[in-house]
Amino acid sequence: MRTGSMRVAEISLPAIRHNVTRVRELTGGAVIVVVKADGYGHGARIAAEAALAGGAAMVATADLEEALALRDAGIEAPVLCWLHGVHADFEQAVAADIEIGVSHLQQLEALAAAADRAGRPASMQFKLDTGLSRNGAAPEEWAPLFARAAELERAGLVRVRGVFSHLANAGEENDRAQAARFDEAVELLRSTGIEPEMIHLAASAATFSSPHLHYNTVRVGVVAYGLSPFADKTSAQLGLIPAMTLRSEIVALRGVPAGAGVSYGFNHVCETATTLALVPMGYADGMPRALNGAGAWVTVAGEHRPIVGRIGMDQFIVDVGPLAGRLGLGDPVVLFGDPECGHPPVEIWAGLMRTINYEIVVGVGPRVLRVPSEELEGGGA
CATH class of the missing domain: 2.40.37.10 (Lyase, Ornithine Decarboxylase; Chain A, domain 1)
Structure with a gap:
């Protein structure tokens, strides 16, 4: 294979398809493949197309710029992004049918206002902090945030498609504690009349180590590219192929x-x-x-x-x-x-x-x- 370049990262599309299929077979639910940071260095468009061909339900990025770049590259499948600056252009996101991860009330109101200007509902998922102490709505924010989302959903401005959080990978006890808090959040969300289609807590590590944390969706990054998230297990031992x-x-x-x-x-x-x-x-x-x-x-x-x-x-x-x-x-x-x-x-x-x-x-x-x-x-x- 010659390209004229002295430096080539050859990306195996069959490997990515295989890895995503492996995750689907392992979990039996929907799979979100994260293609942030230029598809973990593999090329975001390349990775997204291969992941979707392997059966991914949607792809995800960290920020809106990455998500819009996928649209510009011709990716028409559902795209989720969840890390936003205070000046994020949610109207552009709504117009491009980008699903927004919402972490606090200010973001929710900004997204609803953008949807109102765009004349169409905004698709969103709640990003919750269950113990990682990083991005996501804190427990004390959940009740007012969910109640307001229910109002906006009834008004036709937003559609709450999912709810998710991120594990700290700090051991089984901490994972179970986070899962318990996540379960509380899901029940609280349902009590407002919202039934999330996608519920996801497990990322790459928990997808392979903790079946009880699969819910109905998993959100994977590094394993989609055939790399092990564990220091003591190789890709081959997990049934993955480096891409x-x-x-x-x-x-x-x-x-x-x-x-x-x-x-x-x-x-x-x-x-x-x-x-x-x-x-x-x-x-x-x-x-x-x-x-x-x-x-x-x-x-x-x-x-x-x-x-x-x-x-x-x-x-x-x-x-x-x-x-x-x-x-x-x-x-x-x-x-x-x-x-x-x-x-x-x-x-x-x-x-x-x-x-x-x-x-x-x-x-x-x-x-x-x-x-x-x-x-x-x-x-x-």
């Missing part, structure tokens, strides 16, 4: 003697004569500079070869050693992908950086071309 393969190519090969220093500061010195391959990816492309000397590796000609020397803004170096005679300019290099295919899993970078796989894929830079692919390198359907 992103981060690729580059060799643009220079250089034989060096023993004792040759490599890249800035010579923090790597070759112990023996070897061959170094130059790869045009760097920290501007989301390759953490702190991987220097950390033990990270790439796949070249089907073999694992170490990254050596300091990573630059645009390039890094691989010691290709005994592979030298088999390599040529333009040969592919895989930075991470599906470990079932022998590629480095993204979790290697995450572990070395003491972070999570989410941060690595979201951090893949804008110079990297996202290329949708109908190929499926790993297992699955």
Whole structure:
């Protein structure tokens, strides 16, 4: 597969479809796939189309700008967004049929006013705080907020389609406490005459670990992209297929003697004569500079070869050693992908950086071309 770009994130559409289907089969309910942050770095339009093809009931973003970008990209399916600034243009959202997550009374009134100006009801879901202490309406706000929404629904200005919250993933006891508060909120909402179509608390982790928290809808992010939300379980163990393969190519090969220093500061010195391959990816492309000397590796000609020397803004170096005679300019290099295919899993970078796989894929830079692919390198359907 050639695109003309030296930096490619190949996105497997069959993998995303498989992962969403896997979640649907696991939960038996509706699935909302989160495509915020440019589809977790995979490309929002690419991810949304594949998720919907895999059976997602709707897709979701954090903010309105991301949701409107999906509309501009041709996504006509239901889109939910829930993180709003005080100057959010809800009239534009209503006109584009974007579903709004409402977290407080001021937002509700602003949405209703926008619906009145637009001459059509606004679709919305309640975003509640059940213990994460982050975005969402606090328990003391629920009664007046729900009562006002019921009035506005009867007036034909809003349609309350759902209610949701977000778990803190702070252990089973805390999850159950949050679920209990969420149940109270759902009952309070129903007591006003509103019957939510979508009730969702579980995100990726609880979708796989806590069937009792599935309700009738789950809202997943990272698992849709084939990545595990758990430190002790791999994608394959969850029946998921990583969708992103981060690729580059060799643009220079250089034989060096023993004792040759490599890249800035010579923090790597070759112990023996070897061959170094130059790869045009760097920290501007989301390759953490702190991987220097950390033990990270790439796949070249089907073999694992170490990254050596300091990573630059645009390039890094691989010691290709005994592979030298088999390599040529333009040969592919895989930075991470599906470990079932022998590629480095993204979790290697995450572990070395003491972070999570989410941060690595979201951090893949804008110079990297996202290329949708109908190929499926790993297992699955």
